[in-house]
Amino acid sequence: MHLSDLKFLAWMPMDGIQIFAVLFLTFLIGLQREGHKGSAQPFSFGGVRTYPIIGLVGFAASVLAGQNLALVFIGFGIVAAFLLMAYWRKVSASEYTGATSELIGLATYLIGPLVYHDQLWIATAITVASVLLLELKEFLEGLAKKIEAADILAFTKFLLLSAVILPVLPNHAYTDFQINPFATWLVVVAVSGVSYASYVLQRVAKGHGGILLTALLGGAYSSTITTVVLARRSRTTMQDRVFSGGVLMASGMMYGRVAILLAIFNHDLMMRLAGPFVALAGIAIAGGFIWARTDSSQNIETPETSSVKNPLETQTAFIFAGLFIVMIVATYFAVRYLGAAGMYALAAVMGVTDVDPFIMSLTQTASNLAPTVVTANAILIATASNNLVKGVYAYTLASRKTASQSLIFLIALALLGLLPLLFS
Structure with a gap:
């Protein structure tokens, strides 16, 4: 599926449609993470604002880079560095060492470049898979113990x-x-x-x-x-x-x-x-x-x-x-x-x-x-x-x-x- 196939949004400029798609997909991930802040460890990374911003950073890097992916990879490295700092602070302040939120942040960054390059299906699939993996944590951990x-x-x-x-x-x-x-x-x-x-x-x-x-x-x-x-x-x-x-x-x-x-x-x-x-x-x-x-x-x-x-x-x-x-x-x-x-x-x-x-x-x-x-x-x-x-x-x-x-x-x-x- 490509964004150009969405005829009902033909009145919007393509850049606007892409920004809307990035915000929508990354907001779903942020919403899921926000809902687990209170029930998880006290130092949880990101929520309904952080993940959409990460996605927009990835999209903006793609716009500036055009077909040259070097800037996209540089942006990926910068985001990864910030996520590493967040993970180091979490580990230093508590015994919890899970890195799920930070790794999901990296996946969220990639949604922006994927949407920019008209890979909406892949971006949506990554979003759905990420949310399912996060929501099914208890089920998957229980399944792993049974297998x-x-x-x-x-x-x-x-x-x-x-x-x-x-x-x-x-x-x-x-x-x-x-x-x-x-x-x-x-x-x-x-x-x-x-x-x-x-x-x-x-x-x-x-x-x-x-x-x-x-x-x-x-x-x-x-x-x-x-x-x-x-x-x-x-x-x-x-x-x-x-x-x-x-x-x-x-x-x-x-x-x-x-x-x-x-x-x-x-x-x-x-x-x-x-x-x-x-x-x-x-x-x-x-x-x-x-x-x-x-x-x-x-x-x-x-x-x-x-x-x-x-x-x-x-x-x-x-x-x-x-x-x-x-x-x-x-x-x-x-x-x-x-x-x-x-x-x-x-x-x-x-x-x-x-x-x-x-x-x-x-x-x-x-x-x-x-x-x-x-x-x-x-x-x-x-x-x-x-x-x-x-x-x-x-x-x-x-x-x-x-x-x-x-x-x-x-x-x-x-x-x-x-x-x-x-x-x-």
Whole structure:
């Protein structure tokens, strides 16, 4: 947004409009600081007069400097010196060492040059952000106490994966296998991002929501890990229907997770599988929820999920990238030498492990190796195979009734997942 766009102020000279904008924005900051003088430390810097004056100084320096920013920087240094003197006096007179007001003063000075150079949007954004940061002090400080160092490190790792590594990778396909480093790492970021979102929700909801919420969030993270956790936990309680229903719900969430990833990377595959995946997810989640609610004691405590680890570990990311490339190569040879039958056989085998690398490899190679219908069928086979494997895990690890119920449910879900093959 530019000041010239404000047609209703066309009767005013541009300099007048700019001065008015500077006064308005800096007054908001000064008003916020004035309101906290009485409740803060006795030596607080600035208020409703000081901050607008700082903004006007910055604007006047810009007018005098024109396109030469040297005078603007000199003015910035002079204002910074005055603010440093104010901060030194505050520290000398009290034990309070916060420098928020002084730093906001520097930001206020910059509003003047920004408005002069017709950067009203940036100036307004800085003003709004400054006022919000000042007003939300207690909330932000409380939030900082709740967030563990491990969570901050985890988010930093996500930035490393997505904002540092990804942009520098070449976006070109190499070798006969058409391996694109950028696309490969983008898949890693997307899969890790979906898992991380579920991981964060699990951390937030820790100790709340019970088994069923754990099943939903865990299924979005990894339905296989969630199945193992719920199966082991069922041995210590008598809530068979709750745990078997949770296992079914977790597998339903797997279809939702895969659908999101397909929507990101291959629209054609998503359109072909949208109907079956939505139906399978709905049947599994609704069926598992209804089954669990028939248990008279379903509101038991949330199971321990310490086995669910942060998905943004760099080692995990590189392992996934390696598996992804291996799946591209394996799919290439399977289709080239064995045709559609080879892809289907590979899909059935890959269901025994984590299906994400295999399915993601198909989103990148589908158009080059096989028709969309063949690739979609391979994904259906892989997810069905994965459900059968989870049924075996549940049958092996869970209590007797939970084991049999979970196995029946997951076999049924696997068969339902194969039904679309009859109409392809």
